[in-house]
Amino acid sequence: MTESDNPRPWENLAEEPKENWRERKGESRENEGDDRGSRGDKRDNERKGRGGFKGDRKGGYKSGGKYSREERGGKRGGYSGRPRRDNDRDDWRRDDRGGKRNFERGGERRDSGRSGFRSAGSERGSRYNDRGYNRSRTGSDKRGHGTTGRSRYLEIPASITWDMLDKEAWSRLSPLPKETAENVARHLVMSAELFDTQPELAHEYARAALKMAWRIDVVREAVALTAYACGKYSEALREVKTARRMSGIEVLKSVEADSERGLGRPEKALEIIKSVKPGDLDRTEQFELALVESSARADLGEYETGLAVIEAALAQVDSDAESFEYGRLLSVKADRLRELGRDEEAAAAQALIPREPEDVEILDIQEAEEAEQKANPTTLQGANVPLAQLYPLLLTDLDGVTWNGAQPVDGVAQSISAGRELGGKFVFLTNNAARIPQDVVAKLAAAGVEVEPDDIVTSAQDGAAKLSELLEPGSKVLCVGGEGVPHAVQEAGFEAVSTADQKPAGVLQGLGFEVGWAELSEACYAIANGAKWVVTNMDYSLPTEKGRGIGNGSLVEAIRRVTKSEPIVCGKPELSIYDLAIKRCHDYLMGNEEIAAEVKANEEAAAAAREQAKQAREAKEDPDSEPVVLSEADLAKEKEFDRVKAAERKHRILKRHALAIGDQLATDILGANNAQLASCVVLTGLTKPRDLVMAPPAQRPTFVALDLADLSVPIERPELRNRGWWYTENTRARVNGHDIEVRGLGVLSEDGTVVSLGEFRAILAAVWYAREQGNRVDCPEFSVVREVERDYGEEDDLDPDETAPEYNDAKPVVEQGTTDVE
Structure with missing residues (x-):
């Protein structure tokens, strides 16, 4: 059956749920509102301004309720799989959260405002660039809010693609038919994007995914998380338990416990927490449960016990390396102290919360780029x-x-x-x-x-650097791959071994042309015995003179299936290999006078911003109160914190002066975009012209070249001038309906057509822009050369009376990502 034969590909499942997944018999919606029972306004659970889906739009659902930030930087994220409470997100957040942070408590909190989320019409406005979403900058939403009738038409922009979903979450969709899995993935990614600013709408997308994949545990987790964010605690509890039955894993314990609090049952929350074995949880989930337990104790008036819980958690946190958890726990500690009437101690705890002064954008480059983007809406640069x-x-x-x-x-x-x-x-x-x-x-x-x-x-060096973060120096590491793998391991200070009998603490797997059954099996044995598993890359294929050969990712899959384990992935498209390269070239870049001056100006402005913030904070303090005096240890922590943040700011500046060049969209270009580096794709390897035309936004490069020779010549940027035509050099292209039109060529419709590099860049700008508007584009296979001679007749000159193509006038196309929800 083709897609046209089945306009609703998401309805491929043969069975429907026997129960209505929206509301079960005997469950009342009354307990999902603002009624907190006896807890009144004591709930320390405002969830304002929470982080969520960011930057490159990589969806954050992850099997087992894990968070998908993965230390990759960029701006990845999505659902954290854990509750967010105790005003931890509005006032004190990580440096990738954006927004203003001062950690001031904002008056008395009441349950009527507990969620902290903004509605679609909020004055806050959208944090996203909104291309293809039909949303205004004021934050008003035109996608169906306030409509009448039983159903809402849930739109998913063409720019949201299934491969933006977290890899682990995507693997959990494998039981579904391919087109259904892709559609579910797009719904989950869309839900993740809306989670921060429009949780109710995010919940609708998650529930739409549930209708298509009601037997998939990660979808149940998504519904649980969005229901929790909306304050629908009964539904959240129901879905958490269902996900747990499906996966057999104790997921989302903190969501379950805090939902019980939300229903006015702090005693039940404490029972859940007591039943958890600490060894079954990672440190992040343990911190989350500590926050819930402290708040539940406060709900019961047990403020001393709640304080003791937080102090015990603080004792487990390295304030230097874990400043995020450290700040959240300190904020809750200050809450407990205030509730006990110990205001001076609360103020002292508040003063220890780490600052993040680097949020000020020192050089207003971003504003200029946004203005340029608005005037010329293409990501393709010149x-x-x-x-x-x-x-x-x-x-x-x-x-x-x-x-x-x-x-x-x-x-x-x-x-x-x-x-x-x-x-x-x-x-x-x-x-x-x-x-x-x-x-x-x-x-x-x-x-x-x-x-x-x-x-x-090399990715082997990147993998060895990752092992240095996980293992003690001198540890044994089992090496699977070519000579480069043990060489990198030994250079990093480890002992390279070849068998599981040698009891390695880690496994580093990379490409090796002689790797066979024996080597892969030894890795399986070691991983089963608890060795940390790091892989150098997940390239499934390798370009050779004969075509595509087997890449390391194909061999990783064999071990993954046997061990049921997930590796730590290095190499491209991960952030770590780019950071390794930038750090290695630090002295070279800082030797550039312009770059050094930029770093210096940035630090001077950051110091001025810190001083201004300090003066503003002092102006708000009660002159009659005793000033908080920090100890030498606390001052040392402050100094170290400032040093780390200064290094991060410098690293961001250095990245702006690097260009990543590659031939593969899914590794080289995606990796550069993840690392927030400018990128250039060349057409000398695996990527074909049509691949680039149809590439999803996350895999689109900044520049396009035939080969490395194009690095030595200026590149003209395509410009949208009039009537839908994109101009570059002496040519132009546009999308009219579903067809690509090129000056002097007409409709690009036949396989094997040859276009020039200038024409290709105009085609890319036109197609990417049209797809951002939700338009389907038909594109044949074609090839690109540097120059093509064309004879332009009078008919190729622009008719001043010609009208631009109207994408919205074309017949609507039913995409996988649209569905009606009752």
């Missing part, structure tokens, strides 16, 4: 000067960029030499962990490119 001159650091892929298998890409040595003459430093990043850096240096030399070993960053 440059008036060559990229090798614009970006001092060029993080370049190897396979598919400098060579394919054993064959160098044509002209690669000349291209790199030209880029170096313009001031660009080439550092080579590779997911191929089979070779040691010295072998890569030798292979580049054979291709005519001279480099130093320090200019090679």
Whole structure:
């Protein structure tokens, strides 16, 4: 059956739930409102301004109620799988949360305002760029709020794709038919995006996903989390228990306990917490349960006990490394102290909450970029000067960029030499962990490119760096892969071993051309015995001169299926390998006078912002109260905190001066976008022109080139001028209906058509813009060359009376991501 034969592909399941999943018999909605029973206004659970779906829109649902931030930076996230309470999100948040933070308590809290979420019409406005969402900047929502009738039409923009869902959550959808799984994934991602600002609507998307996949545990978890966020505690409890029965895992214990509090049953919350075995939970969930227990004790008037719970949790937190949990726990401690009438101690605890002064955007680059984006709405960029001159650091892929298998890409040595003459430093990043850096240096030399070993960053080195965070120095690490894997392990200070009998504490798995059954089995044995499992990359294929060969990701899947374990993934598209490269090039970048001056100006402005915040805080203090005097230890912590934040600010500036270059969208370009680096795709490897045209937003590059030679010439940016045409160089393209039109070529409809690089860039801008508007685009397979001679007739000149194509006038297309919800 084709998609056109089945306009509702999400209805492929043969069975429907025997129970209505919205409301079960005997369950009253009255207990889902604001009635807190005897707890009154004592609930420490305002959930204002919570973080959620960010930046590159990677959905955050994760099996087992885990949080998907994964230390990857960028702005990833979504559902945390745990409750958020005790005013922890509005006033004191991590540095990727945005917004103003002062951790001031805002008057008396009452249950009528407990959720802290903003409605669609809030004055807060949207935090997203809203392309393709038809939402205004004021935050008003035009997607169905206030409509009459039994159903609401749930829209999902074309820019929301199934592959934005967290990998682990996506794997949980495997029992579903492919098109149904993709549709469920899009609903979960959309729900995650709305979770922060519109929890009620987020809940509707989660429930729509439930209607399609009511037997999938991760979908039940999503419904539980969104119901909890909306204050629908009965439903949250119901779905938590259902998810638990399905998965067999004790998930969302803190959500369950806090939902009992929400229903006015703090005693029941304490029973749940008491039943939990500490060894069954990670540290984050233990902190969450401590917050719930402290608040439940306060609900019962047991303030001393609630304080003791928080102090015990604080004793387990490293205030330097865990400043997020540290700040939340200190805030709750201050609450308990105030409830006991110990205001001076509460003020002292409040003063210890870590500050985050770096939120001020020192150089107003973002505002200028947003203005430019509004005037020219495409993510595809241009440059008036060559990229090798614009970006001092060029993080370049190897396979598919400098060579394919054993064959160098044509002209690669000349291209790199030209880029170096313009001031660009080439550092080579590779997911191929089979070779040691010295072998890569030798292979580049054979291709005519001279480099130093320090200019090679391998995924094996990235994996070894990750193991350094997990294991003690000198630990044994079982190595699976080529020579590059044990070499990186030994360089990191570990002992490389080859069998599970040697009792390794870790496993590092990378690409190896001789890896077979024996090596993979040894890894399975070691992982089953508790070894930490780190993999260098998840590339399922490897470009060779013959085509696609087997990549490391395919071998990882074999071990994953046997061990039922999930590895820690390094290499591209993870953030860690880019951070490793930037840190290695720190001295080189800081040697650039312009970059050094930018860092200095940023720090001076940050210091001024801190001083201004300090003066404002002092102005609010009661002059009659005794000032809080910090101990030497606390002052040392403050100083260390400032040092860490300064390093983070510098790192962000250094990243702005690096360009990531690669041939694969799902690794090189997605990784660069995750790391918030500018990126350039080249067409010398696996990515074909049509792949790039149809790429989801998270895999779209900043620049497009045929090969590395394009780093040495300016690139003209496509511009939307009039009547829907995107212009670049001497050509133009647009999307009319579902067709791609190119000047001098007409409709791009036949496979095998050849277009110029300039035409290709115009096509990309036109198609990406049309797809952001929700328009379906038909695109054949075609090829790209640097120049194409065309004879332009009079009919190719723009008719001043010609009207622009109206995307919204086209016949509506029923997409997988739209459904009616009763």
